[in-house]
Amino acid sequence: MAFVPRPSVNSGRSIFLFGPPGTGKSSIAETLATMLRGSIVLPYAILVGQQLIRVFDPSRHRPLVALDARFDRRWVPVARPFVEVGGELTLEDLDLTFDENSKVHEAPFQMKASGGVLLIDDFGRQRASPEMLLNRWIVPLDRDVDFLTLSDGRKIEVPFDVLLVFATNRTPSSLVDEAFLRRIQYKIEVKPPTEQEFSEILRRVCETQKITFYPKAAEWIAAYARERNIPLRSCHPRDLMQHLGAASRFLLKPAELTPELVELACETYFVPI
DSSP states (O other): OOOOHHHHHHTEEEEEOOOOOSSSSSHHHHHHHHHSSSSSEESEEEETTTEEEEOOOOTTTOSSSSSOOSTTTTEEEEEEEEEEOOOOOGGHHHHHHHHEETTTEEEOOHHHTTTEEEETTTTOOOOOOHHHHHHHHHHHHHHHHEEEEEETOEEEEOOOOEEEEEESSHHHHHHHHHHTTSSEEEEEEEEOOOOHHHHHHHHHHHHHHOOOOOOHHHHHHHHHHHHHTTTTTTTTTHHHHHHHHHHHTTTTTTOOHHHHHHHHHHHHHHOOO
16 A cells, blocks of 8 residues: 655655555546646637647546536636556647648647646556656656647647656666656655555455455455465455356345455456466
8 A cells, every 4th residue: 555645746746656466556646636626727729829728628527517607718617637647648648639631739738737646657567768758758747848849830838737657567767767767856755555454445345346345355355365376456446346246146136245245356356377
């Protein structure tokens, strides 16, 4: 498990989360967006000369109120955004894209994440090298401004107000050298959960899914994994409860933490190492 210090969030700078797969790095990054208090007002689009840039994206932004005549329709109040990109990210995705048919530019990911969190997941698995991606962020992180290119070749300066989070399963030193790592302000290792932490995660998952929690069930799962040399991961409770729910529906039984259903969920989920 990882403790993310509040100063790293308040700083509005960059955070590097690293650790084994399944330890909850993506979930931690998503939770960071909820730690940023308040909401923001986002423009639907911005106009640069005669060039239109669309900013509001219904797939990325959650409006907080239904707009009526009292509101300035150029703006929309939204929750602080959480934008996640992974191995599909390219350097081209970090600049404006232009639609020849509509003649409208689409804002890049970091602009849509303004006022919130941008997670670059699986860092190091993108087609662009880690060094190239980090180089792309040096100026925005240092100066709080970003430079984008319009379809006519003009460069424009836009505010860079986003908490940038990198998450990776690889060790930091295998991705970039020390000089590049210094550009990322906060480095936080996300470790596998202890058995006590695993039990607490399972309790919370059960509470969410309306399943009565029994501490003994966490012990059964831990013992099953230990016997097969399977390390516990923070993602296991969520996944196992999905398997348990599927098994209970198939067997026409209530979704409960019985030895039978827990073992069946473990058998269909875990792969011995």
